[in-house]
Amino acid sequence: MALENPPGSAFLLAAVGAHAAARFAERVAELDLTPPQIGLLGLIAASPGQSQQAVAHVLGMPPSRLVGLVDALADRGLVERRRNPTDRRLHALHITDAGQAALGKIATIGREHDDALCRSLDSSERETLRTFLSRIAADQGLRPGIHPGYRTV
Amino acid sequence: MALENPPGSAFLLAAVGAHAAARFAERVAELDLTPPQIGLLGLIAASPGQSQQAVAHVLGMPPSRLVGLVDALADRGLVERRRNPTDRRLHALHITDAGQAALGKIATIGREHDDALCRSLDSSERETLRTFLSRIAADQGLRPGIHPGYRTV
DNA sequence: TATTGTTATACTCTATAACTATA
DNA sequence: TATAGTTATAGAGTATAACAATA
Numbered sequence: 001m002a003l004e005n006p007p008g009s010a011f012l013l014a015a016v017g018a019h020a021a022a023r024f025a026e027r028v029a030e031l032d033l034t035p036p037q038i039g040l041l042g043l044i045a046a047s048p049g050q051s052q053q054a055v056a057h058v059l060g061m062p063p064s065r066l067v068g069l070v071d072a073l074a075d076r077g078l079v080e081r082r083r084n085p086t087d088r089r090l091h092a093l094h095i096t097d098a099g100q101a102a103l104g105k106i107a108t109i110g111r112e113h114d115d116a117l118c119r120s121l122d123s124s125e126r127e128t129l130r131t132f133l134s135r136i137a138a139d140q141g142l143r144p145g146i147h148p149g150y151r152t153v
Numbered sequence: 154m155a156l157e158n159p160p161g162s163a164f165l166l167a168a169v170g171a172h173a174a175a176r177f178a179e180r181v182a183e184l185d186l187t188p189p190q191i192g193l194l195g196l197i198a199a200s201p202g203q204s205q206q207a208v209a210h211v212l213g214m215p216p217s218r219l220v221g222l223v224d225a226l227a228d229r230g231l232v233e234r235r236r237n238p239t240d241r242r243l244h245a246l247h248i249t250d251a252g253q254a255a256l257g258k259i260a261t262i263g264r265e266h267d268d269a270l271c272r273s274l275d276s277s278e279r280e281t282l283r284t285f286l287s288r289i290a291a292d293q294g295l296r297p298g299i300h301p302g303y304r305t306v
Numbered sequence: 307t308a309t310t311g312t313t314a315t316a317c318t319c320t321a322t323a324a325c326t327a328t329a
Numbered sequence: 330t331a332t333a334g335t336t337a338t339a340g341a342g343t344a345t346a347a348c349a350a351t352a
Contacts, residue, residue: 004260007298008267009279010173012286017170018302019293020163053310062344067312081311089310089351107157114161120292121285126162132274132282133165139273140172145160149171206333215321220335242328242333 020117021149027109031102032076038106039147040069044079045095045103046145052091059150078102173270174302180262184255185229191259192300193222197232198248198256199298205244212303231255 004011025035033041043055052070056063070093073079078099084090095103118126142148157164178188186194196208205223209216223246226232231252237243248256271279295301 004263005298006283006287008263009283009286010177010263010267010270011300012283012290013166013170013270014174014177015170015295015300015302016286016289016293017166017168017173018300019290019295020170021167022301024163024167051310063311064313064345065343068342087310087352091311110157110161110163114163117163117166117293118289120288125285128281129285130159130162130165132278133162133169134159135273136169136271137165137172140169140270142168142172145158147164147168147171148175149168204333216334217322217336218320240329240333244334 020113023117024110024113027113028106031105031109033102033106035147036150037069037072039150040066041073041078041095041099041103041106042145044073044093045099048094049092052093055093059146060148061150073099173266176270177263177266180266181259184258184262186255186259188300189303190222190225192303193219194226194231194248194252194256194259195298197246198252201247202245205246208246212299213301214303226252 007015021035028035028038040055040059043058044050050058052066053063056066059066070079070081074081076098077096080094080096081091082094084092118129121129137144160168174188181188181191193208193212196211197203203211205219206216209219212219223232223234227234229251230249233247233249234244235247237245271282274282290297
């Protein structure tokens with residue numbers, strides 16, 4: 001889209017945001033994890049014990065898609081499914097110690113990523129940027145910490 | 154990715170950017186155009202007469218992918234392929250009057266989209282946001298007006 | 307009969323590589 | 330032999346819908 005001169009805020013946001021997402025995906029590939037898997041891991045850590053249906057609903061994705069993501073994390077021992085004894089249909093999702101350790105590494109990578117992306121802004125400018133982006137996110141109905149890319153479009 | 158509290162700049166950028174891109178795609182669907190088609194249309198308008206190979210290289214996509222995009226725009230009469238008489242292998246890409254008209258509508262939609270996305274910022278804040286984003290884009294090697302989503306990852 | 311999780315199927319998007327026409 | 334453009338094939342990712350287990 002080479003349309004406006006200079007480009008508008010929305011185009012810049014989309015372009016820089018796509019770049020940020022691509023660079024983050026590159027960095028975490030080192031851990032053999034994808035951004036969707038990491039988003040799920042973070043959500044399970046933040047609110048453990050939820051059913052797959054509940055988590056899928058929060059992320060705005062079909063439950064069938066969640067199965068594969070949980071499989072990948074469970075195969076590696078980062079999360080576990082615990083059957084509810086009173087209603088054996090439910091699989092409560094919990095993070096493991098290995099999962100917590102992985103989240104620690106991810107947080108470090110995230111900070112490095114943040115610094116590299118915003119190295120052309122000083123610390124006060126970064127704060128201003130975060131303020132503006134948070135305000136837009138809230139105004140646009142984005143839930144904090146949930147990437148809208150999960151949603152059905 | 155619900156990892157940091159509060160979320161870092163990179164995550165906010167990726168989330169807000171994905172939201173911006175999704176809303177823009179919704180708006181231009183009314184014209185029966187997709188964002189990649191629009192990006193190509195804008196590039197052809199900005200530098201007409203280039204070969205498909207050259208355009209594919211600028212956008213960072215395989216030439217085979219460009220064929221389908223050009224087909225879609227040419228079928229609708231928005232662009233045209235002109236064979237180079239001295240080297241008949243080359244197809245120079247040009248925008249048509251209908252293509253220019255479509256770009257006009259797209260620009261209007263883009264401004265509306267920009268206003269809706271940034272309605273929680275005043276005009277001076279929007280200017281600051283554009284400044285910061287432009288600086289990040291330049292620092293990160295993003296070429297002005299080219300969406301990095303075209304690139305091979 | 308309703309609900310949770312899973313699997314099966316089909317569809318979209320894309321890259322790679324084969325092909326053609328021109329040089 | 331080399332290059333521009335095109336077509337064919339195959340792979341990834343995803344949604345929809347069918348299915349099995351449990352209530």
